[in-house]
Amino acid sequence: MINKYFISIIFFFLMIFMLLNFIMSIYFFMNNLTLFMEWEIISFNSMSIVMSLLLDPISLTFMMFVSLISSVVILYSKSYMSSELNLNRFILLVLLFVLSMIFLIISPNMISIILGWDGLGLVSYCLVIYYQNVKSFNAGMLTVLSNRIGDVMILLVISWMINYGSWNYIFYLNFMSNNYSMKFISLMIILAAMTKSAQISFSSSVPQMVLYMPKPSPCSSSTLVTAGVYLLIRFNNLLVETMFMKFLLLISGLTMMMAGICANYEFDLKKIIALSTLSQLGLMMSILSMGYYDLAYFHLLTHAMFKALLFMCAGKIIHLMNDNQDIRMMGGMSLYIPLTSLCLNISNLALCGIPFLAGFYSKDLILEVVSMSNLNFLVFLLYYVSTGLTMFYTIRLLMYLMIEDYNLISIYNLFEEDYIMLKSMFILLMMSLISGSYLSWLMFSYPYMIYLPFNMKMMVIYVMMLGVMMGILISKMKIYSLNKFLSTYNLSFFLTYMWFMPNLSTYGMNYYFLNLGNKMLMKFDMGWSELYSGQGMFNILKYYSFVNYIYQMNNFKIYLYSFILWMMIYIFMLFL
Incomplete structure (x- = not known):
């Protein structure tokens, strides 16, 4: 069982962290400051691994709000989940969520951004399947696979930024907005943000995620799903003049209306708030x-x-x-x-x-x-x-x-x-x-x-x-x-x-692929390839079992004859 003072200590430290961010954010806002720091973790020959940090009014204010909500959720769960046997597991998941969110917020580097981005996806999956049953597992898989598309987009951005010599995206935000490679990066970022923030075609994951999370943790999800919005805010200078923004405007407007209409038909309290x-x-x-x-x-x-x-x-x-x-x-x-x-x-x-x-x-x-x-x-x-x-x-x-x-x-x-x-x-x-x-x-x-x-x-x-x-x-x-x-x-x-949308993003997507895989299994793995490999070899050995029978007699002359035969073949191949 968890130590009864453990939650209070975590709450206290998160509140101290929140107050620190609060004071720093006011100072940074008043003086219009931005602090860019680099910490060289290791340097070997010409290779160096550097951790970059970006502290500005936006990141400090967002960290303040994330730590405030997380501390309040942890205090709330002290009473709400008091009968939970594995409360320490839940508290550690919430702390992992805070850590991933902070990684995402203060990173000007795409490598450390994907650490926070993927960390959020992993923690949300762990929270959805916290109470293990078939429905929560399905909801968790829908959540994690939707997020996986966004992860792939971020990985494509990382691979494309190799062309520029640095993964610090803040170097590229103020120029080359009409460059085709920058348009590619902006499209990938928009698609990644759409998956995390559950716009249309990825919307079915949010109600499922909120429905099956342990009750206090959807409070954190109100900041979790805003990670995509935060990423677009960071890339705002790059996205202003691209044609993809009109597409995003239409999709997000339709998402807004669709969720509002669905909430009016729902009778499940948590689903109404999720759709909101x-x-x-x-x-x-x-x-x-x-x-x-x-x-x-x-x-x-x-x-x-x-x-x-x-x-x-x-x-x-x-x-x-x-x-x-x-x-x-x-x-x-x-x-x-x-x-x-x-x-x-x-x-x-x-x-x-x-x-x-x-x-x-x-x-x-x-x-x-x-x-x-x-x-x-x-x-x-x-x-x-x-x-x-x-x-x-x-x-x-x-x-x-x-x-x-x-x-x-x-x-x-x-x-x-x-x-x-x-x-x-x-x-x-x-x-x-x-x-x-x-x-x-x-x-x-x-x-x-x-x-x-x-x-x-x-x-x-x-x-x-x-x-x-x-x-x-x-x-x-x-x-x-x-x-x-x-x-x-x-x-x-x-x-x-x-x-x-739930049908389109679950049965509509996986039924045909799984059915194709089943047909390939039947036609290839259990069909032609089986006939000419495992099953075929078995039949050959069965029909020519006389040879097998001779070897099983354990006669020394037969083994000696086989050895001489293989040596002759080897010498012949050697001279060729």
Whole structure:
């Protein structure tokens, strides 16, 4: 069993690391500093192995947020997973996650980036299969194989950068954006980021990953899946003028809308929050593809705060509901667990972008910049429809959890005396309230000047009000709307099943390849090659068993004759 002080010590050190990063980030932001360090590990003749570190405002702020969320998750799991026999294994996995993330954040070198990148994929796989069963294994394989595509793209970038003499990508960001080799690198980076941040065609991995992880660790996944966004932020100067950004804008906009629609059809609490994460990732990637990397980074940090809090509240509610995740069974939570309900509601409202919470500062700014940009109607529509859908599924979730009646069992004991969990949730609650304003003052040295007509300025409010009304209406539609639902059953099935993406990325991909492998096994390995190798040799020996029989008589004359025969053949070959 784990030492009871071990978790407290880890929490203390992570908080100290967070405060150190906090102080350094303020200093670096105020003085606009960037620190590039190289540590020569070994030097032998002309070969040297060098570890590079890049400390700038972006990396320091992100490290601060990662260490804060991880420390809070570790404190939370001290109570939440207190009955777990292998708690030390879980804590070590979370620490490995933090280490991999820090490797990824502070590396200006593609070699050390892939260490962090692959480390994140490995740790997420280990967390998904933490409770071993068939379903978690399948979800883990889907996660790790999706990430493997991104790993291959990073490896291609590494091999291509050999042409330039250094793997430090920061040397190449300010020139040669129209060079074809740079376009190749930017395409590989975009594809790698799409796999890690689960854009369309890789989206089915996120709900599966969140569904089967141990309950506290999806909080960390709210920063895990942003690794792809962070990589694109680092490569922003290289990506601005490439044609692939328009492709990324369309894909991320569709991801945002698809995840929002699916969340409205779901009844699994963790899946709704996972699809919400996917929708916000689409928002980050889309604004990044328009060239506003600072806005994407701003939303990445604020989103990590309230989404981690949302996962923690959901974990506690599922814990109290006898591990039941169906929101139709829940209800009246605000009467029985008011403090957890407070955290859940504020994090949900921050997700919607309610004024002066964390999400408002980033989402409202993003939507106003989009309204001012020179975009076509499709992209404009994707942004605003997705914003309305966010309000839609959030209000529906709140109606099911807070307003409706409790539907699970007749005798129940919902309690809130677990102060360790509440302390960890209240840390993130404070950050969900203040992180938006704090970051907006810290990050933007000059204000974004936005001039819009009144109706365009109010467009966000109109869409949000429409989403609220639709959420209330849909949550009120019970058995009365069953006939209407059944009449559109095929459409509903298509929408709730993520546009058939899980099937396309699992059965659609592996069935034909596995079937081809089975046919090759039957035709070649057990067919022609077997006939002319193992099976054929057996038949020859069987038909010519007389020779075999002679040798088995153990007659000395026969062995002597064979020796003389082989020596004659050897001498003959020697003279030739």
